[in-house]
Amino acid sequence: MKKYKAILWDLDGTLWDLNGNTTIALTQLFERFQSSHFQNTSLENFLNCYPKHNERVWALYREGKIAKEELRNKRFIDLFDEVNATYDLDFVELFATEFLAICPRLPHLIEGAREILELSKDKYTHVILTNGFIEVQGFKMAAAGIEHYFSTVVYSEEAGVRKPHQAIFDLALQRANCTAEEALMIGDDWDADILGARNAGIDQVFFTATEKRLAELHDGKSVRHNYVPTFTIDTLDELKNII
Ligand SMILES: [Mg+2]
Numbered sequence: 669m670k671k672y673k674a675i676l677w678d679l680d681g682t683l684w685d686l687n688g689n690t691t692i693a694l695t696q697l698f699e700r701f702q703s704s705h706f707q708n709t710s711l712e713n714f715l716n717c718y719p720k721h722n723e724r725v726w727a728l729y730r731e732g733k734i735a736k737e738e739l740r741n742k743r744f745i746d747l748f749d750e751v752n753a754t755y756d757l758d759f760v761e762l763f764a765t766e767f768l769a770i771c772p773r774l775p776h777l778i779e780g781a782r783e784i785l786e787l788s789k790d791k792y793t794h795v796i797l798t799n800g801f802i803e804v805q806g807f808k809m810a811a812a813g814i815e816h817y818f819s820t821v822v823y824s825e826e827a828g829v830r831k832p833h834q835a836i837f838d839l840a841l842q843r844a845n846c847t848a849e850e851a852l853m854i855g856d857d858w859d860a861d862i863l864g865a866r867n868a869g870i871d872q873v874f875f876t877a878t879e880k881r882l883a884e885l886h887d888g889k890s891v892r893h894n895y896v897p898t899f900t901i902d903t904l905d906e907l908k909n910i911i
Pocket of ligand 1: 678679680681682855856857
């Protein structure tokens with residue numbers, strides 16, 4: 669097996685349980701504002717409708733088509749429209765601010781995350797490579813108590829471009845002090861993490877949990893990819909066979 673020196677980790681949905689923590693934060697906010705703003709929907713519907721709006725604005729953000737400030741609010745405007753919420757733009761601002769105050773401070777990790785980091789901490793240089801916002805990603809790692817595993821965190825915002833752009837992978841390799849052949853990218857986003865790493869000459873581990881969950885939520889159809897990643901895993905536990 670190829671010997672890697674550095675592991676490049678995506679954070680959201682790969683280590684930090686984005687879906688679980690988002691569900692907790694949205695539930696809290698839904699309950700707080702239900703009687704004043706969300707009379708026309710159920711919590712279940714509210715939670716089910718959110719991911720596709722969030723995914724869509726994140727895709728636009730990755731492509732540089734919308735700014736961060738727009739992403740922050742637009743996912744909720746689209747959600748509120750779909751669930752027939754009673755709202756104005758002040759409420760959107762309040763909701764988005766509260767969401768970003770609550771969610772990143774929640775501590776839940778993907779099952780097996782802490783164990784694999786602990787098992788492999790001395791064998792590799794571990795790097796976080798994230799498209800997430802600088803001001804919240806640190807809270808997530810601190811809340812989950814995983815900061816100490818990583819030698820560095822590379823933010824797309826400091827690279828000026830986002831995954832899957834090659835420049836951010838090059839910056840990560842530079843920080844990890846290794847070549848593309850010596851690095852392994854682990855992530856749950858097909859375009860950003862897997863195709864991005866492939867284009868940068870870096871081997872990839874595709875963690876399928878997020879894609880499977882979204883497919884179930886939408887139409888039950890699994891996505892077909894015309895590229896086979898270096899490794900594919902359904903659980904983080906399977907990383908024990910790879911790293
Ligand atoms: Mg991710």
